[in-house]
Amino acid sequence: MDELMDYDDAMAAYDPVLGMEVHVELNTASKMFCGCDNSPGGEPNTKTCPVCLGLPGSLPVVNGKAVESAIRIGLALNCQVAPWCRFARKNYFYPDMTKNFQTSQYDEPICFDGHLNLEVDGRTYRIEIERVHMEEDAGKLTHAGSTGRIHGAEYSLVDYNRAGTPLMEIVTKPIRGLGEHAPAVGRAYMAHLRELMRALDVSDARMEAGNMRCDANVSLMPKGSDELGTRTETKNVNSLRSVEGALRYEIQRQGAILAGGGRVHQETRHWHEEGWTSPGRSKEEAEDYRYFPEPDLVPVAPSRAWVEELRATLPEPPAQRRARLQEAWGFTDLEMRDVVGNEGSLDLIAATVAAGATPAAARKWWLGELSRRANEAGVDLSGLGVTPAQVADVQALVDAGTVNDKLARQVFDGVLAGEGSPAEVVEGRGLAVVSDDGALGAAVDAAIAANPDVAQKIRDGKVQAAGALIGQVMKAMRGKADAARVRAILLEKLA
Amino acid sequence: MALSTADVARLAELARIDLSPHDLERLAPQLDVILDAVASVSEVAGADVPPTSHALPLTNVFRADLVRPSLPAEAVLGGAPAVEDERFRVPRILGEEQ
Ligand SMILES: [Zn+2]
Numbered sequence: 001m002d003e004l005m006d007y008d009d010a011m012a013a014y015d016p017v018l019g020m021e022v023h024v025e026l027n028t029a030s031k032m033f034c035g036c037d038n039s040p041g042g043e044p045n046t047k048t049c050p051v052c053l054g055l056p057g058s059l060p061v062v063n064g065k066a067v068e069s070a071i072r073i074g075l076a077l078n079c080q081v082a083p084w085c086r087f088a089r090k091n092y093f094y095p096d097m098t099k100n101f102q103t104s105q106y107d108e109p110i111c112f113d114g115h116l117n118l119e120v121d122g123r124t125y126r127i128e129i130e131r132v133h134m135e136e137d138a139g140k141l142t143h144a145g146s147t148g149r150i151h152g153a154e155y156s157l158v159d160y161n162r163a164g165t166p167l168m169e170i171v172t173k174p175i176r177g178l179g180e181h182a183p184a185v186g187r188a189y190m191a192h193l194r195e196l197m198r199a200l201d202v203s204d205a206r207m208e209a210g211n212m213r214c215d216a217n218v219s220l221m222p223k224g225s226d227e228l229g230t231r232t233e234t235k236n237v238n239s240l241r242s243v244e245g246a247l248r249y250e251i252q253r254q255g256a257i258l259a260g261g262g263r264v265h266q267e268t269r270h271w272h273e274e275g276w277t278s279p280g281r282s283k284e285e286a287e288d289y290r291y292f293p294e295p296d297l298v299p300v301a302p303s304r305a306w307v308e309e310l311r312a313t314l315p316e317p318p319a320q321r322r323a324r325l326q327e328a329w330g331f332t333d334l335e336m337r338d339v340v341g342n343e344g345s346l347d348l349i350a351a352t353v354a355a356g357a358t359p360a361a362a363r364k365w366w367l368g369e370l371s372r373r374a375n376e377a378g379v380d381l382s383g384l385g386v387t388p389a390q391v392a393d394v395q396a397l398v399d400a401g402t403v404n405d406k407l408a409r410q411v412f413d414g415v416l417a418g419e420g421s422p423a424e425v426v427e428g429r430g431l432a433v434v435s436d437d438g439a440l441g442a443a444v445d446a447a448i449a450a451n452p453d454v455a456q457k458i459r460d461g462k463v464q465a466a467g468a469l470i471g472q473v474m475k476a477m478r479g480k481a482d483a484a485r486v487r488a489i490l491l492e493k494l495a
Numbered sequence: 496m497a498l499s500t501a502d503v504a505r506l507a508e509l510a511r512i513d514l515s516p517h518d519l520e521r522l523a524p525q526l527d528v529i530l531d532a533v534a535s536v537s538e539v540a541g542a543d544v545p546p547t548s549h550a551l552p553l554t555n556v557f558r559a560d561l562v563r564p565s566l567p568a569e570a571v572l573g574g575a576p577a578v579e580d581e582r583f584r585v586p587r588i589l590g591e592e593q
Binding site for chain 2: 036049062063298
């Protein structure tokens with residue numbers, strides 16, 4: 001196990017410098033250079049052809065939609081779009097590609113020199129984007145053998161379904177001046193990109209499915225110095241929490257090395273979900289890709305007219321949309337921060353409002369009861385299985401007095417158990433509040449008869465004693481009574 | 496331009512080709528001759544002539560984003576030396592992860 005420096009001590013001695021390389025798989029119908037199905041999953045090796053298998057004599061042709069997506073991503077990141085650029089072969093020998101090269105872009109990325117503004121805990125950070133380039137994803141290796149880890153594997157099994165999936169690489173310039181907030185900013189950057197990819201509808205951007213993968217680079221500069229330290233690149237960072245954890249770990253690990261007078265090795269490191277990194281191959285050794293222009297593909301030269309046409313298709317920037325919705329919904333900054341901090345809740349609340357609920361009610365259900373259930377089930381809010389329309393229906397039942405908030409929770413139980421729509425659950429489980437005065441009156445009479453002492457106190461003017469009897473009535477009605485109505489009837493009878 | 500045996504050894508390692516010291520001694524001068532022959536092109540082209548990467552004067556050759564049938568898995572795997580679980584079975588890889 002690595003020696004780690006206390007995080008605060010590391011921050012007192014060093015300034016971290018971040019660099020983020022993010023790969024995004026596009027959600028095009030077909031692959032980058034061939035017509036194979038680009039949808040995820042499927043039986044192994046059923047989505048391949050001579051092009052993505054790199055068979056001799058095959059000829060790749062660029063997917064125009066993927067170029068369009070690349071340009072839209074670049075524009076959304078305030079990048080320049082190259083008037084002319086080429087693909088290049090990145091040569092390496094590894095069985096995740098049959099061709100012995102990956103078709104990528106080298107020194108002529110399609111988009112470059114962009115930036116984005118990140119808001120983290122009330123501070124704004126400007127992140128400079130170095131480049132956005134187009135390439136293809138590789139096949140998937142399963143390492144068989146004793147340990148499952150590659151070093152101990154006896155052999156590997158390869159599925160090329162993913163080989164040739166359009167892949168965008170988004171690279172930042174070195175990000176300085178973050179101080180102790182570096183891990184949080186790294187995480188926020190990934191969250192921002194994910195939100196942006198979904199808003200652009202260019203990728204499913206599910207980190208857990210590998211649609212979005214992050215290589216997190218970090219180095220430490222002694223305080224007061226402006227010379228960049230040796231960086232490490234941590235791979236396999238597949239969740240927002242991992243981005244933050246991996247950056248924090250590397251800062252503490254490098255801090256301990258530097259403080260001990262040692263030297264950080266420039267290397268690739270592998271993140272383990274248990275919260276540590278281990279060394280991979282050493283960079284100086286491995287990085288010799290002998291790039292050259294891809295002779296089988298002609299250059300891409302987006303006309304200015306096309307670029308402007310694509311710029312007009314950009315969605316409202318997520319930060320702007322948040323500001324607009326906050327205003328429209330009348331949420332306080334604090335309320336809005338809770339919404340933004342709760343993964344996926346913004347879209348769900350917006351959809352629930354669109355389905356007829358008030359913003360306050362939509363917010364209450366998604367951030368309260370439903371978040372609690374999602375946490376318990378260990379799923380994302382959007383993966384809970386309750387739709388915005390159902391939430392709006394439940395709230396409509398509450399507003400109509402058919403159920404109270406407590407019963408509404410049972411309605412969600414039924415919806416999640418697949419018992420149908422909220423109205424069907426109310427019907428099926430007999431959850432409707434009893435508002436029939438006859439039935440309520442009988443229950444109140446029974447409670448009075450069973451508790452003559454309490455009843456007498458209320459008659460004597462001790463109205464606060466009414467709570468005990470109301471509780472008994474509610475219990476007798478199994479919660480399916482309107483408590484305010486019960487109170488009114490009770491006080492009327494004991495007046 | 497003098498390609499050294501060390502250069503060739505490095506390239507062979509990257510390409511995962513096993514070459515004996517004898518092979519290296521033999522191949523390095525041969526490759527050197529080939530590179531020299533190719534380099535003679537630069538004598539013809541002046542500094543004002545940009546290197547050509549494509550024979551065709553075309554740009555923006557794009558395909559519509561339409562799915563076309565893939566090969567059947569049996570055909571794909573049929574030519575493989577080893578197959579397991581409908582996947583290509585390859586020798587274990589030492590010390591490198593992509
Ligand atoms: Zn294909």
